[in-house]
Amino acid sequence: MEKVCIIGGSGHARVVADIIACMISNGYDAQVIGFLDDNPEKTELLGYPRLGDLSCIEALSASGACFVIGIGDNGTRKKISEGHNVRWFTAIHPSSQISSYASIGEGTVIMPGSIINAGAYVGRHVIVNSGAVIEHDCRLDDFVHVSPNTTLCGNVSVGESTHIGAGATVIQNIKIGAFSVIGAGSVVVRDICDNKTVKGVPAR
Secondary structure (H helix, E strand, O other), X not given: XXXXXXXXXXXXXXXXXXXXXXXXXXXXXXXXXXXXXXXOOOOEEOOEEEEEOHHHHHHHHHOOEEEEEOOOOHHHHHHHHHOOOOOEOOEEOOXXXXXXXXXXXXXXXXXXXXXXXXXXXXXXXXXXXXXXXXXXXXXXXXXXXXXXXXXXXXXXXXXXXXXXXXXXXXXXXOEEOOOOEEOXXXXXXXXXXXXXXXXXXXXX
């Protein structure tokens, strides 16, 4: 049985906790033991207890726990994951549809109703949010966040730590650089370089 500790205690962490609960109810052999958060006023998360702050992570790891980061901010997930040598849990909601020919990295969270098709590569600590569609042969590098109801058409590449806003559409064969932001509802029809913020239809 996997003993899972969630890092974070706010809204996104609650969603992650619920995903794991759904996995367990569908037969996955795991147990959520609690969560870590730097705010001592957060004492429970969907009924799970606060186990301390991030300074407790190594002791919990030594006791056999694995971890998933329930924090939406890409930079924070990157900082936490690179600062701790622990086992990372991958949370995949049972209602998602993931091709057996897709690859999902450790620590990633796949939310309800999302679709990941054949040949797609999803890196480490990525968030694929509710109802998102990741089409064939797309590549999402580490720490990407794809917001709800986003559509990435075939062979789209998204660089590290980029955030794609809710309801955005990216047409096929587009390359989006690292550390960029695509505004909600945007339609991306041309390549986007690193460290760019674009929005609109078409996105500029």
